[in-house]
Amino acid sequence: EADIYQTPRYLVIGTGKKITLECSQTMGHDKMYWYQQDPGMELHLIHYSYGVNSTEKGDLSSESTVSRIRTEHFPLTLESARPSHTSQYLCASSGGQDLAFSGNTIYFGEGSWLTVV
Amino acid sequence: AQTVTQSQPEMSVQEAETVTLSCTYDTSESDYYLFWYKQPPSRQMILVIRQEAYKQQNATENRFSVNFQKAAKSFSLKISDSQLGDAAMYFCAYRSPWGAGNMLTFGGGTRLMVKP
Numbered sequence: 633e634a635d636i637y638q639t640p641r642y643l644v645i646g647t648g649k650k651i652t653l654e655c656s657q658t659m660g661h662d663k664m665y666w667y668q669q670d671p672g673m674e675l676h677l678i679h680y681s682y683g684v685n686s687t688e689k690g691d692l693s694s695e696s697t698v699s700r701i702r703t704e705h706f707p708l709t710l711e712s713a714r715p716s717h718t719s720q721y722l723c724a725s726s727g728g729q730d731l732a733f734s735g736n737t738i739y740f741g742e743g744s745w746l747t748v749v
Numbered sequence: 750a751q752t753v754t755q756s757q758p759e760m761s762v763q764e765a766e767t768v769t770l771s772c773t774y775d776t777s778e779s780d781y782y783l784f785w786y787k788q789p790p791s792r793q794m795i796l797v798i799r800q801e802a803y804k805q806q807n808a809t810e811n812r813f814s815v816n817f818q819k820a821a822k823s824f825s826l827k828i829s830d831s832q833l834g835d836a837a838m839y840f841c842a843y844r845s846p847w848g849a850g851n852m853l854t855f856g857g858g859t860r861l862m863v864k865p
Contacts, residue, residue: 665852672838674857690852722794737784738844738853740794 638741661727664706755856772841
């Protein structure tokens with residue numbers, strides 16, 4: 633199991649609320665990612681980061697924002713949640729210290745299931 | 750841009766039997782990495798097996814092996830002696846060694862059901 637953690641695992645919130653999904657990894661990885669996945673569907677990259685103070689948008693447009701103030705922490709924030717934001721959000725990381733896999737294998741957290749009502 | 754296609758939305762296998770999940774991809778790159786990830790219901794995405802494109806030998810991890818056909822851009826996963834715990838969504842993924850963030854491109858997934 634990889635050392636990457638997401639909280640909360642499950643959350644139900646009302647429309648218009650602000651929510652932050654936390655993601656932390658203890659592997660010293662420089663790259664981190666957020667994927668969005670509807671149940672039983674494919675994954676879509678919404679944000680990624682090369683390292684501290686680096687954030688980029690992914691392939692799928694998202695109203696969420698991210699920050700990378702510390703290497704191990706990559707939180708995702710929705711300022712005003714809507715029902716269309718209901719989905720699973722997967723955090724992932726990869727990095728050069730992963731000597732077991734020279735191709736910088738990406739490791740995933742357990743996911744955060746967000747329901748906006 | 751790379752694309753990854755999994756043509757089998759669902760597959761079913763009898764316990765202890767062998768099943769093969771298909772994956773094809775499209776790329777103009779000669780060097781890249783391919784992965785199979787397993788995602789049990791409501792649980793973590795787990796790496797099953799990986800293959801470097803420059804290696805001709807097919808990767809093997811215990812009961813899991815791949816058939817990597819570079820010219821055909823095919824990367825199938827074979828699961829031998831299927832177990833009930835193998836039931837999950839399986840995602841094929843492509844990763845370029847270059848490009849922004851080295852992110853993965855995923856296929857649409859194959860749901861594998863294992864019958865006792």
